[in-house]
Amino acid sequence: MTKKIATLLTLIAFNFMALASSMQGQPAPAFNLQDQSGQTHQLADYQDQWLVLYFYPKNDTTGCTIEAKAFRDNYQVLKEANADVLGVSLDDAESHQAFIKKYDLPFNLLVDENKQMSRDYGVDGGMAIFSYAKRQTFIIDPKGMVAKHFEKVDPNTHAEEVIAALKALQKENQVTVSQTDNQDLVQITEVIDGAAVFGDKWPQKQFIKVKLGVALQEPIQYQKMNFVITGNITRVCQKKGCWMILTDGESFARVDFNNHSFFIPKDSTGKAEVYGRLVKKELTEEQRAHFAAEGSGELPELSYEIVADSVKISAT
Helix, strand or coil: CHHHHHHHHHHHHHHHHHHHCCCCCCECCCCEEEECCCCEEEHHHHCCCEEEEEECCCCCCHHHHHHHHHHHHCHHHHHHCCEEEEEEECCCHHHHHHHHHHHCCCCEEEECCCCHHHHHCCCEECCHHHCEECCEEEEECCCCEEEEEECCCCCCCHHHHHHHHHHHHHHHHCCCHHHCCCCCCCCEEEEECCEEEEECCCCCCCCCEEEHHHHHHCHHHHCCCCEEEEEEEEEECCCCCCEEEEEECCEEEEEECCCCCCCCCCCCCEEEEEEEEEEEEECCHHHHHHHHHCCCCCCCCEEEEEEEEEEEECCC
């Protein structure tokens, strides 16, 4: 009887693995992990581009080194295809830093020490002190879907396979994010005195209204709660309309629409009121280049930006 039960459990486990092995065509699980430098990465950060997310067992081992160097050597090709690369393993930040420095890796490595991300993507392997992330790769499309799942990876040829698959996927979709029109994404929440509101409904309670230049002079007091920050729109994301640049004289700040939760027309200009709060933001070189490609101009490495719950744009 014990042998039969064991056999049955083995069959159940095998069936479950077979059903759950491939994530292709499914929404990519959200993640929120720090990289080798303590910078936080979320799936939403890559919403408007392709993402090559590769899991690997261990830094500085033979197969993992070959795979990382191949992605390094092909990184520019992937960037030109509007794709970024993230490596993920259970190694700590210090180990990631040493691995990146030793092989001059141009992309970030995420620290998944508690195996949460590996479990979410179904690649956790081993147990206890022998835990590791299985060598598998996911190509995530600009809409956050797993467009391709590589369950078997040969480190010697994998980078070339990823590039070929990425090009095929982009050709199949026949449209890149840069060509996507945002008209179907834009929704006006309400109109107040001729001004269009996007995002959440405009707050009815009494609130403090402040010019952007004043807020940036003493940013700390505008970080703890929401305020109405005013200025003029000078630039809008030309891919989706998911952020804008607010200016006040020589002061300016990027306005993030709460992780792409709403959109505005890409040709928006004029006076705007933003209901949100300031956050301190440190941008990597890759992020600055990415925003510049979307029309932001040159953003500083360290600055304050506004996380907006709603935006009110005047008709004049």
